[in-house]
Amino acid sequence: MPADQDVLNGINGTLIDGSPRPWAWVRVRARTVFGNLQKNKPFTRTVDGRPVASSTSQLDHDIGTSEQVSWRYVASNGMVFDLKDFVLLQIEHFIASTDEATLDAYVERARQLRPYPVGFPGDVPGT
Incomplete structure (x- = not known):
């Protein structure tokens, strides 16, 4: 796979076939307003039949990490x-x-x- 496609897959949190990277679920959030996370769960994915506020995107991971461990x-x-x-x-x-x-x-x-x-x-x- 070309390097640029590999980088894009990492940013999007997907495997070569476009499916989410199964090992890469991380709870992160998007810019939002008070109480919105409880209702809309930005970056929501369905895991075991229920919505989870998480993302497989490397970009989302980096942003979340910088907020949490800065x-x-x-x-x-x-x-x-x-x-x-x-x-x-x-x-x-x-x-x-x-x-x-x-x-x-x-x-x-x-x-x-x-x-x-x-x-x-x-x-x-x-x-």
Whole structure:
């Protein structure tokens, strides 16, 4: 197979015949709004008869990895945090310290997908 086709198959997460690489399922996400992952599951694939938010695409894997392991922090109490750990703690703290009406207002604002700023280098048409 030509190298360019091999690279394209890796980016798409497919084998030579176009089927998904069976060993390459990774849970990743797409740009979305609050609560959308629970309903629409970007990158959804059917595994054992049920939808799973995952992808076989090497490109999706790379993006997910960069988000998850971009840094580690050793806190003053010796605990090691990565971005996901910290965000989970922040979510729980935020819920516990925010009254319900304010929380509802924040959730409503987070449900809106806003356009990228004009000239933003990462802008992808249609996203």
